[in-house]
Amino acid sequence: MLATLLTVALVVQDQTPLRATAQETATKQAVLFQGEWLEVRGERQGFLQVYDHRRERPGYVREHQVRVYTLDEASVPQLQAVVGFLKDTPGAEALGIGYTAALLRAAPASQVGPELFDAMGTFAERLARRASVRRSLDETLGGHLEVASSYGVKFTSIEQEDRTRLCYDGEAFRRVLALGGTAQARLRAALALTRPDCVDPALGPVERQALNAWRASVLEQVDTSQLPTWLSNRLHLRRAEVYATLAYQWSRRGEARKGAEASERSVRELARVLRTELADEDRSAYAAAAVRVGASRWASEPVPEKPSSGAFLELSPGKPGETCVRLKEAKDLLREQCTYGLVWPASIRRSPQGTVVSVAVQLLEGWTELWVFHRESDGWKQDVLSPAATEPNLGYVELAGYTPDGSRLLVAREALVEGRVKPLFQVLKRETLLPEVSAERPQDSGTFQRWSSAEWRGGTVALR
Amino acid sequence: MNVKEKLSEVPKKLSEVLRQSVFLTRAAAGSVVSKARWFIYTPRGRRVAVGLTTVGLVALAASSPPVCMVEPGQVGIRVNLLSGNPTELREGWALLVPHVHRLHLYSLKDQIFRPDRSTQANGPAPFQSVEGLSLGVEISVRYALDPARVATLASSMPEDVGREIIEPVIDGVMRRHFAQHTVREIFSTHRMQIQKAITEEIAPLMAADGVILRSVTLGNVDLPSQYRAGLESLLAEGLNAEKMRYTLELKDKRVKESELDAEADKVRREKAAEAAGNEEVIAAKAKAEAMRHILPFKEKEIEQRRLEAEAAKVSRLTHATAESEARQIEAEGESVARRKLAEADAYRVEVTGKAASEQLARDADLISRNPLLIQKTLADKLSDKIQVIIAPPQAGGFIAGNLLGQPTSTGYASGAAPKSQSDLSARAEPSQSEGSEYQEE
Numbered sequence: 001m002l003a004t005l006l007t008v009a010l011v012v013q014d015q016t017p018l019r020a021t022a023q024e025t026a027t028k029q030a031v032l033f034q035g036e037w038l039e040v041r042g043e044r045q046g047f048l049q050v051y052d053h054r055r056e057r058p059g060y061v062r063e064h065q066v067r068v069y070t071l072d073e074a075s076v077p078q079l080q081a082v083v084g085f086l087k088d089t090p091g092a093e094a095l096g097i098g099y100t101a102a103l104l105r106a107a108p109a110s111q112v113g114p115e116l117f118d119a120m121g122t123f124a125e126r127l128a129r130r131a132s133v134r135r136s137l138d139e140t141l142g143g144h145l146e147v148a149s150s151y152g153v154k155f156t157s158i159e160q161e162d163r164t165r166l167c168y169d170g171e172a173f174r175r176v177l178a179l180g181g182t183a184q185a186r187l188r189a190a191l192a193l194t195r196p197d198c199v200d201p202a203l204g205p206v207e208r209q210a211l212n213a214w215r216a217s218v219l220e221q222v223d224t225s226q227l228p229t230w231l232s233n234r235l236h237l238r239r240a241e242v243y244a245t246l247a248y249q250w251s252r253r254g255e256a257r258k259g260a261e262a263s264e265r266s267v268r269e270l271a272r273v274l275r276t277e278l279a280d281e282d283r284s285a286y287a288a289a290a291v292r293v294g295a296s297r298w299a300s301e302p303v304p305e306k307p308s309s310g311a312f313l314e315l316s317p318g319k320p321g322e323t324c325v326r327l328k329e330a331k332d333l334l335r336e337q338c339t340y341g342l343v344w345p346a347s348i349r350r351s352p353q354g355t356v357v358s359v360a361v362q363l364l365e366g367w368t369e370l371w372v373f374h375r376e377s378d379g380w381k382q383d384v385l386s387p388a389a390t391e392p393n394l395g396y397v398e399l400a401g402y403t404p405d406g407s408r409l410l411v412a413r414e415a416l417v418e419g420r421v422k423p424l425f426q427v428l429k430r431e432t433l434l435p436e437v438s439a440e441r442p443q444d445s446g447t448f449q450r451w452s453s454a455e456w457r458g459g460t461v462a463l464r
Numbered sequence: 465m466n467v468k469e470k471l472s473e474v475p476k477k478l479s480e481v482l483r484q485s486v487f488l489t490r491a492a493a494g495s496v497v498s499k500a501r502w503f504i505y506t507p508r509g510r511r512v513a514v515g516l517t518t519v520g521l522v523a524l525a526a527s528s529p530p531v532c533m534v535e536p537g538q539v540g541i542r543v544n545l546l547s548g549n550p551t552e553l554r555e556g557w558a559l560l561v562p563h564v565h566r567l568h569l570y571s572l573k574d575q576i577f578r579p580d581r582s583t584q585a586n587g588p589a590p591f592q593s594v595e596g597l598s599l600g601v602e603i604s605v606r607y608a609l610d611p612a613r614v615a616t617l618a619s620s621m622p623e624d625v626g627r628e629i630i631e632p633v634i635d636g637v638m639r640r641h642f643a644q645h646t647v648r649e650i651f652s653t654h655r656m657q658i659q660k661a662i663t664e665e666i667a668p669l670m671a672a673d674g675v676i677l678r679s680v681t682l683g684n685v686d687l688p689s690q691y692r693a694g695l696e697s698l699l700a701e702g703l704n705a706e707k708m709r710y711t712l713e714l715k716d717k718r719v720k721e722s723e724l725d726a727e728a729d730k731v732r733r734e735k736a737a738e739a740a741g742n743e744e745v746i747a748a749k750a751k752a753e754a755m756r757h758i759l760p761f762k763e764k765e766i767e768q769r770r771l772e773a774e775a776a777k778v779s780r781l782t783h784a785t786a787e788s789e790a791r792q793i794e795a796e797g798e799s800v801a802r803r804k805l806a807e808a809d810a811y812r813v814e815v816t817g818k819a820a821s822e823q824l825a826r827d828a829d830l831i832s833r834n835p836l837l838i839q840k841t842l843a844d845k846l847s848d849k850i851q852v853i854i855a856p857p858q859a860g861g862f863i864a865g866n867l868l869g870q871p872t873s874t875g876y877a878s879g880a881a882p883k884s885q886s887d888l889s890a891r892a893e894p895s896q897s898e899g900s901e902y903q904e905e
Contacts, residue, residue, distance in 0.1 A: 205747050206740040252743075321746030340749040363754040364747075389761040392754035434764075 007040040009050055009066035010098050014140045016066070018059035022047035029059040033143035035098030036150070040068055054150050071106040079103040083119050093127035094144035101151045114181030118188065121172035124153045125192050131155075131166040158200050167198035177218065183226035187235055190222045194238055209249040215242045229277040237282060237289045240269035244292040247299040248365050251342055256299075263299035266292075270461060287421035288394060291414050294461045295368040295396040298344035298360055301459065310354040311373070311380075315343055325359060327373050327380060334380045335373060339363070349399050353406040356430060358399045368396035370411065374430055383433050388415035388422070398460060401453035406430065410452050412442075412462040423462060425452075528562035534569065539611060541568045541618035552615040568618055570609050574678055577605045577626035579634070585686045589635075591642040597691060599647055602683030603638065605630055605666075613674040621674065629673045634680070637665050651685050652699065658682065 011032045019026040022044040030052065032038075038050035038061065047060040048068070069075045079102055086096035100120045104112060127148055131141055145155070145166075154169040173189035181189070194215040203211065219239050224232040243266035251259030270293045278286055306312055311329045318324040324338040339361055347360035355375045362368040370385040387395025395415025402409060413424040427437040427447045439445040442452065442463065457463060503509040533556075534540040540553035543566045553567070560567055581589040583600045590598040607630060614621070622628035641662055645654055659682050667677040831837050 204740055205743040206736070320742060321749070340746050340753055363750040363757075367754055369754065369757060384757040384760075386754070386758050386761055389758055389765050392751060392758060 006072070007068060007070050008102060009038045009040050009048055009061065009068045010095070010102060011036040011038070011061070011066050012095060013065045014143065016061060018050070018052060018055075018057075018061055019047070020059060022049070022060045026060070029057055030055050031143075032061070033094060033140060033147050034092060035094035035096070035144070035147040037098055037102065038066065069102060069106070071102060073106065073108060075106050076103065076111065079106060083116075087119050087122060090126065091130075093123040093130065094147040096123040097127075097148050097151050097153060114176045114179040114185055117172040117175040117179065118181060118185040120153070121168070121170070121176060121189060121192060124148060124155075124168040124172065127153075128155055128166045128168040132164075134163065156198075158198060160197070160201060165197060167195070168192065177221055183223055184231065186222045187227060187231055190218050191234060191238060193218050194242065196241065205249070205252070209246070209253070212242055212246050212249060216246060229274050230279050230282075233273045233278055234282055234285075236269045236272045237285050240266045240273070241285075241289040241292050242266075243269060244289070244296045245365050247296040248342065248362060251296075251299050259299045261300075263296055267297055267300065267461070270464075275464070284421070287414075288416065290461050290464055291394050291396060291416065291421055292366045294398070294414060295362060295366045295394075297459070297461060298347045298362075298368075301344075301346035303346045304348060307350060310350065311357055311375070312350070313348050313357055313359055313373075315345055325361075325371065327357060327382075335382055337371070337382055341369070344368075347398070351402045351406045352404075355406055356402065356409065358409075360396075360398060364392055366394040366396075367392045368398070370397045370399060372409070372433060376431060385411060385413075385428075385433060387413050388417050390415065390417055394421075398456070398462070400425070400448070400456045400460070401451050403427075403447065403451050408436065408447065408451075409433070410448050412456075412460060414462055425462075524562060528560075530560055530562060532558045532560050532567050534558055537571060537573045539570050539572055539609075539614050541570065541615060542566070543568070543618070550615055550618050552618075568621075568623075570614050570618075570621070572609055572611050572614075574606055574608045575626065577607065577630050579603060579631050582635070582638075583684075583686065585688050591639055593642055593647045593650060594645055595647060597647055597688060599642070599650065599688070600684075600686035601638070601642070601650070602686075603634060604679075604681040604683060605634055606678035606681075607670065608676050608678060610671070610674045610676050617674040625673075625675060629675060630670065633666055633669050633673075634662070637662055637669070641665075647687060647691065648698075651687065655682060 011034060014033050016032040018029040018032055018038075020029055032052075036052075036054070038048075038052050040048055040050055041058070042049035043063075044060070046063060048063055048066060049058070050061055050066075051058045069079065079099055083096060083099050083103055086092050086099060089096070097120060100116060100123065104116060104120075107116070127144060130136070130138065131145060149155070154171065155166050156169055158165045158167055170189075170193045173192050176185055176189040177193075180186075199208070199211065216239070219235065219242060222235055224235055227235070243262045247259045247263035247266060249259075250256075250262055270290060273286060275286075309330075311327055311334065314326045314328055316324050316326065318338040322338050322340055323343045324336055325343055326333055327335040341361040341363035344360045344362065348357065349359075350357045357373045359371050360368050361371050367387065369387070372383045372385060373380055374383070375381075385397045386392075387397045393416055395413070397411055397413045400410040400412045407430050409428045409430060411426050411428060413426065414421060416422075423440060425439050425442045425445055425448045426435040427445060428435055437445045437447060439448065442448050503513045532540070534553050536555045538555060540558055542551040542553055542558060542560065543549070544551070545564055545566055558567060559565075581587060582591055583602045584590065585598045585600045587600055590600050593599055605626075607625075609621075609625065641658055642650060645658060649655075650658060659680060662682075663677065663680045666680060670677045
């Protein structure tokens with residue numbers, strides 16, 4: 001339809017009335033929003049006679065409420081200037097989409113490059129964010145979304161935490177990645193396409209893994225060498241998060257080598273984030289990515305040697321998807337516990353006295369528990385330390401060492417509690433595993449600071 | 465001149481010719497005899513005769529050499545012309561007496577004969593098919609002479625074996641065979657059978673003539689142009705049909721392959737779905753397990769909170785008790801303090817009242833002694849606030865007579881004096897009395 005037009009009027013004001021005749025008192029045919037386009041057919045008494053193809057009706061609009069362009073090469077510089085201005089103007093996303101569509105139509109094929117699709121994607125992405133704000137009083141939002149949809153911009157809605165989130169499907173960003181574009185445009189595209197909050201929570205493990213593999217491939221298409229540090233930090237964070245998830249998923253499917261590679265990559269990407277250059281808005285993402293990496297970092301750690309004497313843990317497959325952890329001493333089976341989680345053999349640790357044996361068990365993508373087997377007067381007991389007493393979502397707990405007498409365990413916990421990542425460095429009594437000392441920083445607890453093991457300090461991401 | 469006259473002149477001319485010929489013969493004989501005598505009896509004549517004889521012998525040797533070469537792969541049959549006996553000669557030199565011996569050389573190598581008369585459909589001797597159509601066939605006959613029988617058959621064996629022996633044989637056999645088949649069969653379908661049948665038939669015939677048949681090959685079959693076009697289109701149709709058959713077979717195979725693929729895909733998808741289902745189940749179980757592990761913590765947390773709440777309750781109770789006691793003590797202290805204050809106040813009021821009453825008594829005494837003191841005091845009090853007072857003149861009354869409760873009809877001068885000092889003091893200082901009332905409230 002657009003291809004047959006020569007002169008279009010782009011509506012620039014919200015709630016512009018389309019009147020039946022060229023009079024202010026005439027009946028309203030429709031209410032137009034920013035960015036809508038109309039075919040210009042004439043002019044009368046300060047009104048433009050137009051035809052609205054979307055609603056299939058003719059009408060009149062005030063001249064000052066629209067901008068008229070001829071869709072040929074002569075209009076390209078004007079349209080480009082407006083698109084450039086609107087690109088960073090919040091609230092004018094629908095108008096920006098309208099202008100970009102007009103520019104795509106008017107510009108010759110040689111001038112249609114990735115920057116146009118970058119603009120289109122930026123507008124759509126911002127509109128989706130605007131529509132996903134919790135308490136919005138924006139009355140024009142519905143109109144703007146309809147305008148965007150009329151230009152073929154698709155949004156998907158995702159049910160999350162009792163509310164609906166609107167996500168852009170990323171068509172324009174895919175084109176940016178295919179066509180090239182500047183490093184920053186590619187980064188914007190990759191980040192928008194791999195947003196974690198736009199992953200449908202209803203996806204099954206198989207689809208989720210395929211999606212994560214695709215996300216990793218998209219993130220690999222951006223070259224960080226040409227980006228400023230604060231922007232490349234974002235890319236490293238996203239990569240760390242995706243690879244940490246992939247590490248769990250590959251390991252879950254029995255592909256230990258791929259899992260180890262992904263885990264190593266996630267740790268490396270997290271290490272490449274320069275904290276001093278981290279933008280304020282990225283700090284929560286940094287903490288969340290660190291927790292994810294911490295939850296699955298055992299995938300790439302070397303497996304310790306089996307002790308020559310004393311109690312040790314043996315892993316064996318149980319029912320489909322189940323791993324059984326057996327605590328043995330010589331040939332005697334002391335305890336057995338099976339789990340549907342992923343037991344990391346690299347995380348098996350024993351206290352110097354041999355009275356405590358612990359192992360990390362990852363039950364979800366970002367949720368790793370610590371299983372503690374401890375010998376008491378009436379035999380061996382097994383306890384589970386969870387990252388936090390909340391809904392299992394994001395968190396990990398890891399053993400940081402023992403006090404020299406073996407009566408206390410040092411653990412580091414990090415979990416997402418009420419939307420904030422909360423670290424805890426605790427000293428637990430061996431018998432009850434109840435915290436004796438809790439601190440938000442390791443240096444706030446003298447015991448922790450003194451006895452945490454060098455091995456833990458070298459490998460953990462909690463001390464970042 | 466008529467015929468009779470001509471006939472009468474013939475005998476005359478014949479006799480004249482005869483006379484001339486006899487004369488010439490005699491002259492020639494005379495010259496030969498004289499030449500012979502010259503050769504024999506004169507030295508020069510003998511030398512010339514010897515020379516001529518030598519030249520004659522050399523010419524004879526050159527024209528029919530006495531020695532001949534039999535090449536390898538050949539066999540020579542030397543026939544004595546006087547006795548008629550043949551002799552077989554193998555490779556090497558052979559002696560031939562001129563005009564006595566005659567040598568026939570035969571090659572024992574394989575030879576190929578290709579008759580060219582019947583290669584074209586419009587040639588001199590084309591073959592005929594069962595439909596009566598002319599067709600040309602290129603035939604190659606590979607043969608060799610039987611070395612064992614060459615000597616015996618040499619007398620009867622022609623020089624050109626191919627043309628003299630083979631061509632007639634194959635011509636007859638082939639014509640018969642081709643006449644039994646259709647062009648289509650000759651051209652494409654029965655070619656091999658025909659070739660085989662011909663070979664089998666020709667071989668014994670040629671063996672009888674001392675020729676060993678190696679093979680018969682049918683080459684290009686030349687058809688009449690119209691027929692060729694028709695046949696080609698027919699063959700093309702056939703080919704198409706064949707192609708279609710193969711295409712259908714291929715499609716059939718593809719369909720089967722697709723079916724198998726679909727089946728495999730179905731199984732794969734079923735397996736994948738099953739695996740995905742299993743993975744989902746495992747993930748759900750893992751999540752439930754995590755939840756199960758958290759519950760004790762929650763319980764512990766709740767218990768701890770309960771204990772904390774109890775501790776807080778006890779603490780608050782103790783605190784409240786202490787506070788209430790403290791307040792009680794404070795209240796008691798305060799009541800005592802208030803009582804003391806009240807007593808002090810009462811004492812103060814009493815003392816003040818006493819002092820005031822004494823003061824009033826003193827004032828009353830003073831006023832009773834000096835009645836104009838009231839006016840003076842009033843005027844003093846008003847003097848700084850009122851500069852001009854415009855009021856209707858009250859006949860004989862004081863300007864502020866109302867305030868003082870004087871009757872309007874009588875002037876101050878004629879009015880009675882205040883009844884008592886207490887009245888006067890109460891009216892002169894209304895604010896003071898009001899103030900005391902307020903204080904008491």
